[in-house]
Amino acid sequence: MRIKEPLVKRAQLGDRDAFAALLEQNYDRIYRFAYRWCGHAQDAEEITQEVCIKLGRVMGSFRGESAFSSWLYRITLNVAKDYMRRSRHTRERTDHEEVLEYQPDQRAGPERALISRLILLCIEQLPEGIRETVLLVHAEGLNHRQAGETLACAEGTISWRLSEARKALTICLDKGAS
Amino acid sequence: MSKQPLDDKQLSTLFQEQAIPAPSKRKRRQAMDKALHAFDEETEKKFQGSLHTNRPTSKPAHIFQRIGDWIMNHVMNWKWQTLIAGAVTASLALTLVYKTPDAPQRIQHEEMVPQAQAPTMDDAVDYDISPEGGGSTPLPSPSPELEAPMSSGQPSPVHAMAGGETRQDVPARREHAIREKRHFAEKKARRMMMAGAAAPQGYHASMPTLAMAPSSIGGPHMGHLMAPPAPPPSSAKVMPHPMPSVDAVVISEAQEERDQFQSVKSSPVHRVAEQPVSTFSVDVDSASYSFVRRMINQGRLPQPDAVRVEEMINYFDYDYALPQDANTPFQPTVAIYPTPWNPDTKLMHIGIKGYRAESVTKPRSNLVFLLDVSGSMHAEDKLPLLKKSLGMLVNTLEPEDTVAIVVYAGAAGTVLEPTSIRQKHKIMAALNTLRAGGSTAGGQGIELAYSLAQSNFDQAAVNRVILATDGDFNVGVSNISALKGLIARKRESGVFLSVLGFGRGNYNDHLMQQLAQNGNGIAAYIDSLNEARKVLVQEASANLFPIAKDVKIQVEFNPKRVSEYRLIGYETRHLAREDFNNDKVDAGDIGAGHTVTALYEIVPVGSPAQHSDPLRYGKKPSVERGEINKGGEFAYLKLRYKLPGGTSSRLISQPITDDHQLATIDNSSTDQRFAAAVAAFGQSLKGGKYLNKFGYNEMIKLALEAKGQDRFGYRAELINLMRLAQTLAP
Structure with missing residues (x-):
């Protein structure tokens, strides 16, 4: 076993307090990722809750084969995808409007605020695979190796996907701005 | 905003500047409690597990x-x-x-x-x-x-x-x-x-x-x-x-499963460095789609060999651009967009729509129905459906057109000599007298049908035998290659053959395909009155009046842009590279208003999706050799066709460049996306080797959002089939 983080190690062995602390530490990170994935605060809360419960179930089976954060992102991504698939039947794509509702940070100037708002709409149109790569690297700040570990693909794949995404996002933002 | 592509840093900054609404405290508490509860349960289980090792596993x-x-x-x-x-x-x-x-x-x-x-x-x-x-x-x-x-x-x-x-x-x-x-x-x-x-x-x-x-x-x-x-x-x-x-x-x-299908391997992935040219004949048949629909509606998944993906795609009508003038019968519409089932590859979509017959004067039709009335046709979805279907067809014909009817069972016989549509009641009466009975003797029948067509032959008309059967064609011309030879010779003399398949259980798909391909005709599978209407009324002009024959497509890929490609479907239509320029080699036909779609899944150079490793000792793609200004092209598309009466072919060609590339699949037209969804469905029924995790939910969503106007409900029907197949899938 190669678990580095002491908190993760204790939680893995069944320490309840350690697990609670781990949740406390990671709740916002999961929520942020979920929010960027679905663009809707309530959905993001639901997804985060499901991730937390799942974590409670599978914590004991974490073997340290990858970094804990990679493992957590992978779980989050799977739950988020499942959730969106299920909710699609009941609520057909209201998420778009919800994205437009939220107020972006105005400090960087109105034009930048518009673009950072648009970008959530644009990444939603990216194919799956590319979409999560963009979020992990650009929004979550993972490096290519970590993203590759999370998505179980080569670093070269990550670079390729990011370059594809840049092209697509440039076009999408151009179109959205005009 | 600049036209320059965003760089990584800009993108990251954009994300960091996003304001994200804070999660509610209550929800946060609730999630934590539930998680801890799950955690406790697991801990408890572990403890119990060590006591009861013999739990019901x-x-x-x-x-x-x-x-x-x-x-x-x-x-x-x-x-x-x-x-x-x-x-x-x-x-x-x-x-x-x-x-x-x-x-x-x-x-x-x-x-x-x-x-x-x-x-x-x-x-x-x-x-x-x-x-x-x-x-x-x-x-x-x-x-x-x-x-x-x-x-x-x-x-x-x-x-x-x-x-x-x-x-x-x-x-x-x-x-x-x-x-x-x-x-x-x-x-x-x-x-x-x-x-x-x-x-x-x-x-x-x-x-x-x-x-x-x-x-x-x-x-x-x-x-x-x-x-x-x-x-x-x-x-x-x-x-x-x-x-x-x-x-x-x-x-x-x-x-019950005696339907015969030719077993063909799906088109493999080709490396551009080794095989840069792909050649095939067009296919506008729809028999495979109707058969697949019937099987799924009966609660079974079709056998993989029954699924021809290109026929499923070509079942649907797509709104491709029409040519400007009647001199060229069609023009290609090309787009490259991200593959829905693989983020690291692209789909190259080639669409062709034939010139509409309305603008051309419809030629006169000289039709001979060659009908199977053997005992096996005695079922509600066979002879009775056939009679109704042909009745519909007769109603679309013009007064100058003629119809003759030949039947075959134990013996072949003429039921109706060539009769003009002016005497429609006579034709309908003859159709109505047909009864099923006896065994099949198709060979005699086909010769009789051809001789009737010949007797009434008109150089300016469309001369066509329409064979309707439910299965094996017990040919008097005893072997199949002799029969194909006969059909090919008759085609040369100007009499074409189309095949309508009926019923299930004995359907010989492979034979029907071969007969129609040799006869310059379509093979359609009629499983309902609605399908009969589509094939014989709505698409009658397309199915009866060819505007181009021997249509071949050849694509040469540029190794600098594309490392691998795979043609989706068209397995039975593959041609040798040199056959493209050989006018003696027969290929498929396009009728008035027909659409033909071909999809290549291409792997761009540099993409990690490459299936095979590059050769260690192979040649590097040569950069020089007068390739100036061609570096930006993905591929070069060539189409060859003959006009209906012609003997020498004409060529249409165009490069496929970045101008054809679309950044996301949402930029593509609904037609293009719908075709991609059908392609995914067809491939999935064939085993879905290349589909990765793209499942029914994804393809249903893709198809739903690309349904478009769907005036006759065909696309909605496909989506229902996807849903049904999803419940049947293992």
Whole structure:
């Protein structure tokens, strides 16, 4: 076993307090990722809750084969995808409007605020695979190796996907701005 | 905003600047509590697990479930399905009785809440297929109705009466309903098998409650069923009884599946460095789609060989750009967009739409119907459907057109000499007199049909034999290559052949395809009046009046942009590279208004999706050699065709460049996305080797959002098929 983080190690062995602390530490990170994935605060809360419960179930089976954060992102991504698939039947794509509702940070100037708002709409149109790569690297700040570990693909794949995404996002933002 | 591509840093900054609404404190607390609860449960389980190592594991259940699945999948006969399901359930329950150390604890629970076991009215609805309740679907829980005859061998009188009465008033509805419900019933059966297994002794305890279920469905007289208490089932008695009959049932099933399809391997992935040129003939048939639809509607997935992806794609009409003038019969519409099922590859979409006949003067038609009236055509979806279909076709014809009818069965004969549409009543009367009977002698028939077409031959008209049959063509021209030779010679002399397939069970798809391909005609599979309308009325001009023949497509890929490619479908239409320029080589035809779509999945240079490693000793793609200004091209597209009367071919060509590339799939037209969804569906029915995790949910979504106007509901129908196939998929 190669678990580095002491908190993760204790939680893995069944320490309840350690697990609670781990949740406390990671709740916002999961929520942020979920929010960027679905663009809707309530959905993001639901997804985060499901991730937390799942974590409670599978914590004991974490073997340290990858970094804990990679493992957590992978779980989050799977739950988020499942959730969106299920909710699609009941609520057909209201998420778009919800994205437009939220107020972006105005400090960087109105034009930048518009673009950072648009970008959530644009990444939603990216194919799956590319979409999560963009979020992990650009929004979550993972490096290519970590993203590759999370998505179980080569670093070269990550670079390729990011370059594809840049092209697509440039076009999408151009179109959205005009 | 600049036109320059964003760099990584800019992108990251954009994300960092996003404001994200804070999650509510209440939700946060709730999530944490639930997570801790789950964590506690797991810890507890671990602790218990070490005490009871002999918990009921999933293993025995798994094996029985697989046996159950096998039986469900292979045994269509409802009676046996019921009996076997009962038997398996019983023996499964027994197996687990002896394997479950913590059973008593659970039984107490069952006794406290017996309703939990009994099927509720909601459950009953699922099984309300025949009045017997569990009679037609596998009744998931052991009921006395099932156990009594099997384990005692002596059905009670009440029983026999109830059974006999109901079996008579279960018409075809039952069969349909079985198909509809089979999937749900199976799922449910599995669930309840597991539930039953969890309370093996409670099984006796809850018997009376279970027995009430049929009575609540079946009406008052069924209440008697409660009376005979079931003797405790013994696996020794139950198992051997139904098992031998499984073989018999499987055989009859196999006989039903005599439809013949040519087995063709899916087009492989080619490396551009080794094989830069791809050549194929167009295909506008739709037979495969109709067959697939029929199978799925009957509750079965079609055999992979029955699925020709290009025919499924080409079944649908796409709104490609029409040529500017009538001199060129069509022009290609090209786009490159991200592959829905693989983020690291692209789809290269080539669409062609033929010039519409409305703007050209319709030529006169000289048609000969060659109809199979052998005994096997005696079914509602064969001869009667054929008569109605041809009646519809006759109604679309012009007064100057002529129709003749030849039938073949034991012997071939002319039913109607070439008759002008002015005497429509005579044609209709002749159609109506047709009766099915006798064996098939197609060879004689085809010669007779050709001689009638020849006798009425008109150079300016469309001269065509339309063969309608349900299966094997017992040719007098005894072997198939001789028959194909005959059809090809007649094609040269100007008489074309189209094939309409009917019915299922004996359909020889491969032969029909070959005949139509040699006869410059379409092969269509008619499974409903609606399909007859589509093929014979709506697309009549396309299917009857070719605007171009021997249409071939050749694509040369640029190794600097594309490292690998794969043509989706068209396996049976592959041509050798040199055949492209050889006008002697026959290829497919395009009718007025026909659309043809070809999709290549291409792997751009540098993409990680490459299937094979580059050769260590291979040549590097040569950069020089006068390739100036061609570096930006993905590929070069060439189309060759002949005008209907012509003998030498014409060429259309164009480079495929970045101008054709679309950044996201949402930039593509609904037609392009819909074609991609159909391609995914077709490939998935063939095994989906390249689809990665792209499943039914994804393709349904893609198709739904690309449905467009869908005036005749064909696209909606496909989406329904996807949904049905999803429930049938293993």
